[in-house]
Every structure is written in structure tokens, then in C-alpha cells.
Amino acid sequence: xxxxxxxxLVGTGLVGKALLKSIKINPTVQSENRSITIKVAGIANRSNxxxxxxxxxxxxxxxxxNNNGGQTNIKSFIELMKRMKLPNSIFVDCTDGNDIVTLxxxxxxxxxxxxxxxxxxxxxxxxxxxxxxxVRKNGTDFRYSANVGVGVPSLxxxxxxxSGGDKIVAxxxxxxxxxxxxxxxxxxxxxxxxxxxxxxxxKGLTEPDPRNDLNGIDTARKILILxxxxxxxxxxxxxxxxxxxxxxxxxxxxxxxxxESLKIYxxxxxxxxxxxxxxxxxxxxxxxxxxxxxxxxxEMVDTSHPFYFSSSKEKVVLFYTKFYKKHPLIIKGQxxxxxxxAAVLVSDILKTIK
Ligand SMILES: NC(=O)c1ccc[n+]([C@@H]2O[C@H](COP(=O)([O-])OP(=O)(O)OC[C@H]3O[C@@H](n4cnc5c(N)ncnc54)[C@H](OP(=O)(O)O)[C@@H]3O)[C@@H](O)[C@H]2O)c1
Numbered sequence: 001x002x003x004x005x006x007x008x009l010v011g012t013g014l015v016g017k018a019l020l021k022s023i024k025i026n027p028t029v030q031s032e033n034r035s036i037t038i039k040v041a042g043i044a045n046r047s048n049x050x051x052x053x054x055x056x057x058x059x060x061x062x063x064x065x066n067n068n069g070g071q072t073n074i075k076s077f078i079e080l081m082k083r084m085k086l087p088n089s090i091f092v093d094c095t096d097g098n099d100i101v102t103l104x105x106x107x108x109x110x111x112x113x114x115x116x117x118x119x120x121x122x123x124x125x126x127x128x129x130x131x132x133x134x135v136r137k138n139g140t141d142f143r144y145s146a147n148v149g150v151g152v153p154s155l156x157x158x159x160x161x162x163s164g165g166d167k168i169v170a171x172x173x174x175x176x177x178x179x180x181x182x183x184x185x186x187x188x189x190x191x192x193x194x195x196x197x198x199x200x201x202x203k204g205l206t207e208p209d210p211r212n213d214l215n216g217i218d219t220a221r222k223i224l225i226l227x228x229x230x231x232x233x234x235x236x237x238x239x240x241x242x243x244x245x246x247x248x249x250x251x252x253x254x255x256x257x258x259x260e261s262l263k264i265y266x267x268x269x270x271x272x273x274x275x276x277x278x279x280x281x282x283x284x285x286x287x288x289x290x291x292x293x294x295x296x297x298x299e300m301v302d303t304s305h306p307f308y309f310s311s312s313k314e315k316v317v318l319f320y321t322k323f324y325k326k327h328p329l330i331i332k333g334q335x336x337x338x339x340x341x342a343a344v345l346v347s348d349i350l351k352t353i354k
Contacts, residue, residue, distance in 0.1 A: 001033065001034045001035070002034070002035050002036075002037070003034055003035070003036045003037070003088065003353055004036070004037045004038075004087070004088060005036060005037070005038045005039065005090055005349060005350075005352075005353060006039050006041040006086035006087070006088055006089045006090070007023075007038055007040050007041060007042070007089075007092055007349070008041055008042035008051070008077070008081045008089060008090065008091045008092065008111075009040060009042065009043050009044070009092045009094060010043075010045070010074065010077065010091070010092070010093055010094065010095055010100055011044075011092075011093060011094030011095040011096070011117075012043060012045045012062075012065075012094070013045075013094065013095075013096065014338040015094045015116055015146075015341045015342060015345070016045075016094035017338070018338040018341065018342035019094065019342040019346070020040065020043075020058045021058075022339075022342045022343065023040060023058045023346075024059050026346075027039075029350060031350045031353075034353075036350060036353060038346075038349065039055040040055055040056045040057075040058050041053065041055055041056070041084065041086055041089070042056070042077065042080070042081055043056055043065055043069075044069075044072050044074065044077050045065075045072065046072060047071070048065045048066060048069035048070065048071065048072055049065075049069055049070060049071075049072045049073070049076075049077050050064060050065045050069035050070070051081065051084065053084060053086065074099070074100060074103060075103070078106060078107055081111065082110055082111070088352075088353055089111050089112075090111065090112050090114055090349055090352055091107050091111050091112070091113045092113075092114050092115065092345065092349070093113060093114075093117050094115070094117070094345075095117060096117065097117075098119045098123075100117070101119045101120045101123070104120055104131055104142075105130065105131070105134060108134045108135055108138065108140050108142060109134060109138050109140070110138070110140065112140045112141035112142065112143070112352040113140075113141075113142050113143070114143045114144070114345055114348040114349050114352065115144050115146070115147075116144070116147065116150075116341050116344070116345060117144075117147075118144075118221050118222070118225065120144075121144055121221075121224075121225045121228065122147075122221035122224050122236055124235065125228065125233050125234065125235055128228055141351075141352045143348035143349075143351060143352060144348070145344050145347065145348050146336075146341045146344040146345055146348070147222070147225050148175070148222045148225050149173065149175055149222065149315040149317060150315075150337075150340050150341045150344055151333045151334055151335065151336050151340045151344070152315045152316070152331050152332060152333045153331065154173075155225075155226070155229055157317075157329065157331055158226065158229050158230055158319075159229075161329070162230070162231065166322055166323045166324075167321055167322045168230040168320070168321050169290070169320045169322065170288070170289060170291075170318075170319075170320035171223065171226050171227065171287075171289045171290075171317065171318065171319055171320070172288050172289075172307075172317070172318040172320075172328075173222065173223060173287045173288075173315070173317040173318070174285070174286055174287075174310065174314070174315060174316045175218075175219045175222045175287055175315060176213060176218065176219050176285055177205070177313075177315070177335040177336075178200060178205055178206050178213040179213065179214075179219070179284075179285035180284075180285070180312040180313070180314075181200055181205055181312050182197060182200060183282075183283040183285060183298075183312075184312035186269060186283065187273060187277070187282060187283060192263070192266040192269075192270070193262070193265070193266050193269035193270075194262040194263045194266050197210055197214075197259070198259050201255075209255065211245045211249075211250070211258070214243070214244040214245045215241070215243045215244070215245050216243055216244065216285070216296040216297075217241065219241075219285065219287050219296045220241050220287065220294075220296045221236065222287060223239065223287035223288070223294050223296065224236055224239055224294065226289070226317070227289045227294055232289075232292065234289075234292075234294060238293075238294060239295065239296060240293075240294070240295040240296070240297070241295070241296045241297075242295075242296060242297035242298060244285075246262075246265055248261075249262060272298070275300070276300050279300060279302065280302060280303065281301055281302045282300070282301055282302075282307070282308050283299070283300060284298070284299050284301055285297070285298055285299075286299050286301075286307065290320075306318060306328070306330050310332055313334055313335055314332045314333060314334060314335065315332065315333060315334075315336070316330065316331070316332040317330070317332070318330050319331075
């Protein structure tokens with residue numbers, strides 16, 4: 001059976017580009033006994049937008065968008081998408097903020113959404129539920145596997161656990177590639193924490209401002225989404241976060257000055273390392289949920305803990321359930337990146353075709 005998907009993509013940054021590249025390489029995908037072709041029917045970024053029934057070439061999209069596109073107005077983009085009434089239309093939000101998320105309610109009334117953007121699911125619990133209700137009432141779809149631990153299909157595992165009648169009791173996870181890298185290097189080299197952070201930034205391993213890795217918010221949003229999908233009502237403000245940016249360094253504008261000032265705290269990390277080595281433990285920055293309480297913090301784990309043997313390049317999630325009581329269900333795999341995120345998006349896109 002042959003099917004065609006019509007994709008409306010907003011966001012042409014790292015992930016959006018990787019998705020277009022993947023469509024360019026593999027425009028037709030064999031899924032079960034179906035041959036599904038993905039056509040790009042609309043593209044937008046902050047500057048330009050372009051929609052067309054005949055499709056946009058995923059190779060020459062940039063020149064087509066710049067030469068034939070108009071100034072971006074996302075509300076019009078959505079209106080035009082709806083008016084085109086193309087079969088199997090899917091809206092893909094590859095933006096990084098909240099702007100598009102505020103329009104999900106409208107989009108989901110007619111069109112499925114696939115996104116790596118965590119903003120909708122990590123906003124208020126009320127809004128998280130509103131989206132689920134809209135999908136239920138209108139028979140559309142909302143897929144966000146790339147929200148948590150790309151490459152580690154944790155949200156699919158939750159669905160599978162729940163559909164088998166089991167109940168999730170606790171979740172533990174290592175979600176931050178940057179923190180995995182920093183703590184691993186701290187334990188295995190003689191380098192100071194502030195130097196390692198600067199090194200990681202220079203290698204492009206951190207967010208442009210590495211304080212956004214140290215503040216734990218992204219990790220907190222990930223555990224929040226897992227917990228909510230497990231059926232628990234929780235707000236981001238309920239997650240106790242150990243922010244590794246010292247309070248007095250949070251408002252420093254210049255990054256160089258931040259690194260200089262962070263040196264005062266190297267001693268704290270050296271002491272933590274010493275204690276961990278003495279106890280034959282490893283340091284991890286983990287996210288945890290148990291008994292209605294969630295946290296993100298530095299932890300010392302010994303050889304009895306599954307985190308001890310994970311590589312710093314891996315994302316790890318442990319699920320404790322009524323069935324997996326003593327020995328958790330463990331999923332782990334190599335950390336993501338834009339290419340891996342695009343692969344997860346394609347998988348979600350294909351799943352929206354009923
Ligand atoms: N990068 C990863 O490896 C990764 C992994 C997992 C999840 N994610 C998530 O995926 C999303 C995209 O990440 P990214 O790394 O691709 O971000 P990015 O490189 O910063 O790209 C963001 C894109 O969104 C566009 N955009 C932002 N606000 C917009 C608006 N209001 N209207 C139209 N376009 C808008 C930007 O337009 P301009 O180009 O015009 O600025 C840009 O093209 C984020 O939510 C991120 O958290 C990323």
C-alpha cells in the first residue's frame with residue numbers, strides 16, 4: 001500500500017535541517033507493509049515561510065524559501081496549511097521556544113503534531129492535559145518521543161508498561177550528556193571542574209551558555225515529562241533541582257568572568273571527587289522520581305547501581321514498577337544529537353499514519 005505524508009515544518013535550525021537531510025536521503029520509507037513517501041509541503045523559520053501543494057525540494061529548500069517565500073507569520077502558515085487540506089498533513093515543530101507551542105491547541109484540532117520541543121509538555125499540567133483532551137476529542141495525534149533522552153525510547157516504554165496493566169513506582173535517569181561528560185572527566189582526570197567546563201564549551205558539548213547545562217532545568221523538564229506520561233500530576237516547580245551554578249554567579253553577564261569566578265568552587269568539586277573515590281563510588285547528575293517527589297541532583301553511586309557501569313556517552317533510564325520491583329527495567333543507549341533526533345522524528349511521523 002502506498003501513502004504520502006505532507007509535512008509542514010517550522011524551524012530550520014540544527015534539528016530541522018537534519019530532518020530535511022534525512023527526508024532528502026530517504027524520501028520513501030517502508031513501514032510494515034506500507035510504502036510511505038514524505039513530502040515537504042511547508043517550511044518556515046523566523047524570517048521566511050513557504051507553502052506549496054507540489055512540495056518543496058528537501059535539497060534546495062533554502063534557496064526556494066529565500067527566493068519564493070514570504071515573511072513569516074505563523075498564524076497564516078497554520079491557516080494556509082489547514083486550507084490546503086492535504087491528506088496526512090503533519091505539523092512538525094522544530095523550534096526552540098514557546099511561540100509555536102501557544103498555537104498547538106488550534107493546530108491539534110485538525111492536524112497531528114510531531115515535535116522535539118519540550119515546552120508544551122513541560123509547561124503547566126493543566127495545559128499538558130488540555131492538549132491530550134484536544135487530541136482525544138478530534139482524533140488527531142501529538143507525538144514527542146524526542147522530548148526525552150533521544151535514542152532511548154523511554155516514552156514508548158512507559159506506554160508499553162502501562163498498557164500491560166503495570167504501574168510505574170519510580171524512575172531514575174541520566175539525561176544530561178554535558179553533566180555525564182563533566183563528572184566523568186572530573187573523576188578520571190586531574191583537571192579542575194571550571195577548566196573542564198570551559199573545555200566542554202570550546203568543544204561544542206555544552207549549550208552556548210553552559211550555565212543552562214549546570215542549572216538542571218532541562219534535566220528537570222525531562223523527568224517531569226516522563227512522570228506525567230506515567231500518569232502522575234506534577235509541576236516543574238515540584239521538582240527539587242540542585243542548581244550547580246552558585247547563586248552569586250547566576251547574573252554574571254560575561255562568560256569569561258563566570259569561569260574565573262567558578263574557580264573558587266573547584267575545591268568543592270575536588271572534595272566531592274575525593275569522597276566518591278574513597279567510597280569507591282562514581283558521581284552522576286541524576287533525575288529521580290519516587291512517591292510523588294522528583295529531584296535533580298549530584299549523587300554518588302556505588303557498583304551495585306546500574307549507573308555505575310554506564311558510559312558517559314550513554315543516556316540511561318531505570319523504571320521501577322510493581323513488576324520490576326527490585327531489579328528495574330533499564331534502557332540505555334548512545335546520546336542523541338541532531339541526526340539522532342531527526343531519526344526519532346521520522347519514526348514519530350510514520351506512527352501518526354493510522
Ligand atoms: N539540537 C539537538 O540535538 C536537540 C535534541 C533534542 C531536542 N532538541 C529540541 O529541538 C528543538 C530545535 O532544536 P535546534 O537545536 O534545532 O534549535 P536551533 O538550532 O536553535 O533552531 C531553532 C529554529 O527554530 C526557528 N524558530 C524559533 N522561533 C521561531 C518562531 N517563533 N517562528 C518561526 N521559527 C522559529 C529558528 O528560526 P531562525 O533560523 O530564523 O532563527 C530556527 O530555525 C528545540 O526545542 C530543542 O530543545 C534539540
